[in-house]
Amino acid sequence: xxxxxxxxxxxxxxxxxxxxxxxxxxxxxxxxxxxxxxxxxxxxxxxxxxxxxxxxxxxxxxxxxxxxxxxxxxxxxxxxxxxxxxxxxxxxxxxxxxxxxxxxxxxxxxxxxxxxxxxxxxxxxxxxxxxxxxxxxxxxxxxxxxxxxxxxxxxxxxxxxxxxxxxxxxxxxxxxxxxxxxxxxxxxxxxxxxxxxxxxxxxxxxxxxxxxxxxxxxxxxxxxxxxxxxxxxxxxxxxxxxxxxxxxxxxxxxxxxxxxxxxxxxxxxxxxxxxxxxxxxxxxxxxxxxxxxxxxxxxxxxxxxxxxxxxxxxxxxxxxxxxxxxxxxxxxxxxxxxxxxxxxxxxxxxxxxxxxxxxxxxxxxxxxxxxxxxxxxxxxx
Amino acid sequence: xxxxxxxxxxxxxxxxxxxxxxxxxxxxxxxxxxxxxxxxxxxxxxxxxxxxxxxxxxxxxxxxxxxxxxxxxxxxxxxxxxxxxxxxxxxxxxxxxxxxxxxxxxxxxxxxxxxxxxxxxxxxxxxxxxxxxxxxxxxxxxxxxxxxxxxxxxxxxxxxxxxxxxxxxxxxxxxxxxxxxxxxxxxxxxxxxxxxxxxxxxxxxxxxxxxxxxxxxxxxxxxxxxxxxxxxxxxxxxxxxxxxxxxxxxxxxxxxxxxxxxxxxxxxxxxxxxxxxxxxxxxxxxxxxxxxxxxxxxxxxxxxxxxxxxxxxxxxxxxxxxxxxxxxxxxxxxxxxxxxxxxxxxxxxxxxxxxxxxxxxxxxxxxxxxxxxxxxxxxxx
Numbered sequence: 077x078x079x080x081x082x083x084x085x086x087x088x089x090x091x092x093x094x095x096x097x098x099x100x101x102x103x104x105x106x107x108x109x110x111x112x113x114x115x116x117x118x119x120x121x122x123x124x125x126x127x128x129x130x131x132x133x134x135x136x137x138x139x140x141x142x143x144x145x146x147x148x149x150x151x152x153x154x155x156x157x158x159x160x161x162x163x164x165x166x167x168x169x170x171x172x173x174x175x176x177x178x179x180x181x182x183x184x185x186x187x188x189x190x191x192x193x194x195x196x197x198x199x200x201x202x203x204x205x206x207x208x209x210x211x212x213x214x215x216x217x218x219x220x221x222x223x224x225x226x227x228x229x230x231x232x233x234x235x236x237x238x239x240x241x242x243x244x245x246x247x248x249x250x251x252x253x254x255x256x257x258x259x260x261x262x263x264x265x266x267x268x269x270x271x272x273x274x275x276x277x278x279x280x281x282x283x284x285x286x287x288x289x290x291x292x293x294x295x296x297x298x299x300x301x302x303x304x305x306x307x308x309x310x311x312x313x314x315x316x317x318x319x320x321x322x323x324x325x326x327x328x329x330x331x332x333x334x335x336x337x338x339x340x341x342x343x344x345x346x347x348x349x350x351x352x353x354x355x356x357x358x359x360x361x362x363x364x365x366x367x368x369x370x371x372x373x374x375x376x377x378x379x380x381x382x383x384x385x386x387x388x389x390x391x392x393x394x395x396x397x398x399x400x401x402x403x404x405x406x407x408x409x410x411x412x413x414x415x416x417x418x419x420x421x422x423x424x425x426x427x428x429x430x431x432x433x434x435x436x437x438x439x440x441x442x443x444x445x446x447x448x449x450x451x452x453x454x455x456x457x
Numbered sequence: 458x459x460x461x462x463x464x465x466x467x468x469x470x471x472x473x474x475x476x477x478x479x480x481x482x483x484x485x486x487x488x489x490x491x492x493x494x495x496x497x498x499x500x501x502x503x504x505x506x507x508x509x510x511x512x513x514x515x516x517x518x519x520x521x522x523x524x525x526x527x528x529x530x531x532x533x534x535x536x537x538x539x540x541x542x543x544x545x546x547x548x549x550x551x552x553x554x555x556x557x558x559x560x561x562x563x564x565x566x567x568x569x570x571x572x573x574x575x576x577x578x579x580x581x582x583x584x585x586x587x588x589x590x591x592x593x594x595x596x597x598x599x600x601x602x603x604x605x606x607x608x609x610x611x612x613x614x615x616x617x618x619x620x621x622x623x624x625x626x627x628x629x630x631x632x633x634x635x636x637x638x639x640x641x642x643x644x645x646x647x648x649x650x651x652x653x654x655x656x657x658x659x660x661x662x663x664x665x666x667x668x669x670x671x672x673x674x675x676x677x678x679x680x681x682x683x684x685x686x687x688x689x690x691x692x693x694x695x696x697x698x699x700x701x702x703x704x705x706x707x708x709x710x711x712x713x714x715x716x717x718x719x720x721x722x723x724x725x726x727x728x729x730x731x732x733x734x735x736x737x738x739x740x741x742x743x744x745x746x747x748x749x750x751x752x753x754x755x756x757x758x759x760x761x762x763x764x765x766x767x768x769x770x771x772x773x774x775x776x777x778x779x780x781x782x783x784x785x786x787x788x789x790x791x792x793x794x795x796x797x798x799x800x801x802x803x804x805x806x807x808x809x810x811x812x813x814x815x816x817x818x819x820x821x822x823x824x825x826x827x828x829x830x831x832x833x834x835x836x837x838x
Binding site: 139162185341358394418431 | 569775
């Protein structure tokens with residue numbers, strides 16, 4: 077199907093940009109001498125993940141067991157479920173392992189570790205578990221010097237569970253915006269996770285894998301001594317938040333929302349789009365960054381940026397396109413009804429690729445010649 | 458299935474609360490002497506809509522043609538597609554009408570009106586179109602005194618299109634929070650829409666329907682002289698934004714997200730939940746209201762509110778539950794790990810029922826005895 081024929085709103089992936097993003101990250105990993113395990117929560121799309129694996133990725137990271145089940149069904153065995161395990165989900169994880177999925181679980185507390193050990197003992201299953209390490213205080217995990225680290229390690233190691241490694245995610249990197257700060261956080265993430273592994277090993281507990289990563293720290297890391305693998309997700313499509321963090325150019329962003337102009341409020345300088353928050357998502361991740369892109373950055377159908385315009389507001393199925401009023405428009409500011417006539421199609425770059433993609437049942441993967449194919453993505457848990 | 462057995466995260470509808478909300482709105486409409494046409498974009502769920510119709514609703518309002526197609530397939534004929542029509546969508550609307558769907562379209566500009574007239578003429582179809590009126594300046598529509606109103610009316614009326622009526626939506630009601638302000642806006646919405654209808658009639662253009670509504674103005678209206686029908690959506694479930702607007706109590710909110718405690722950061726006073734922004738949505742609609750509920754208000758599994766706690770942060774699949782620190786906790790502030798142990802299930806009231814529901818493929822409709830059934834909802838456009 078040609079781009080002009082796709083009904084709006086629709087989520088478009090620019091395949092050439094995506095392939096460039098994949099190649100860039102894989103090259104960085106190769107240079108750093110580490111394996112790469114992409115986080116597939118960004119796209120939940122087997123076509124995208126196949127491209128990541130074809131470029132050299134080894135295994136995947138998932139955020140839900142539904143992702144694990146879907147990607148295992150599509151032929152991927154090596155899967156890290158990177159959200160702290162709770163006992164009630166063990167039967168579902170067990171079923172996957174019994175089907176041959178090399179599913180690794182994550183814990184950051186003794187309660188869950190003991191529950192996994194007990195369940196494994198009861199069902200004759202050797203689970204593989206990684207311990208989540210907190211290296212930047214933003215979310216879950218055990219800090220490298222906490223006694224709990226060794227306590228959890230011992231519960232696993234001494235009760236028939238394979239302690240596969242340690243993993244951390246420096247998600248606070250999303251709040252930074254200089255190369256120096258990102259490089260410093262990448263080193264903090266590396267050093268903290270390596271330290272945690274070393275403490276386990278010093279206590280006689282095996283810890284083969286040291287897994288770190290977030291898109292900004294993965295791209296900013298200068299060296300990853302002691303690390304065995306890196307995880308990152310949003311790099312594959314990038315978005316306006318990542319642009320503000322400083323790790324991609326606007327024309328690296330591979331996801332956009334195709335929208336149609338459906339009306340105007342000429343006196344206010346508004347064009348009304350059929351891409352509201354249901355299409356763009358409610359993510360306003362750039363609102364606290366140096367450049368606030370509202371609900372998204374408009375581009376022409378061919379991808380040309382429209383500086384000086386922004387999606388400034390959104391209702392469920394209505395977006396408001398207006399001038400930023402900062403003098404950055406490339407054209408003489410014309411009447412909004414003539415600049416954006418009814419029926420005109422635009423592409424809107426999103427704040428957050430993971431959130432915007434989740435609003436759509438499918439992507440339209442657009443090739444450089446303007447043709448497109450549908451790539452399914454899944455929804456729910 | 459019993460509540461305890463539902464996998465988390467999950468979207469729950471408290472059926473008794475929903476029925477109470479439906480009965481309350483229908484009683485208000487009966488008192489005001491107007492027909493009621495619920496907006497089904499809130500739930501996109503046929504089971505909910507059947508309950509609305511059983512209570513007395515006449516026809517439905519939709520925000521996408523996918524909703525129109527799905528609800529028509531489920532047996533509902535009288536459907537208002539309440540987003541300004543663009544020419545490219547006419548074949549899809551035409552197909553619905555040819556199948557027997559009494560689909561009404563909406564326009565607010567001469568370009569779209571002329572395109573509908575031309576398409577109808579070409580295909581021998583008499584479309585029914587309503588003109589969108591702008592009564593509060595928040596989004597689309599033609600203001601009652603604009604010349605464009607009569608221009609659009611004439612284009613339709615003189616070119617073989619049935620002008621079915623005028624409609625308006627005072628969405629700015631979401632920004633108010635006193636009964637007086639809501640009543641005043643309800644009157645502004647009523648008067649503006651009635652005035653638009655009168656101007657059309659005075660010009661010799663028929664305008665049988667006068668349709669107004671938003672949940673807050675529908676509930677606040679003291680009289681609706683000249684109005685024939687009201688539309689509202691979120692009232693059926695309510696949410697924290699509506700609570701702050703002042704049109705529902707917290708225990709009227711019929712939608713909650715079932716979540717499990719998956720970890721802690723005890724020193725920070727955090728319990729980590731498996732309901733992040735993918736489950737709650739990124740909607741932070743209460744952030745600019747008098748009471749900011751973060752990403753949601755926690756309750757016990759039985760629905761008992763937990764004052765003094767809030768979901769203060771969210772990553773994709775992680776929510777952070779913490780104390781509000783405002784002294785409103787009903788209990789002595791205990792250690793977070795004991796108050797919310799790993800595996801504990803909670804129900805989180807959402808900011809915005811339309812946005813949170815859209816994150817889930819299905820609702821679990823929970824009866825007063827704690828049993829539940831699945832109600833499907835649909836996704837995409």
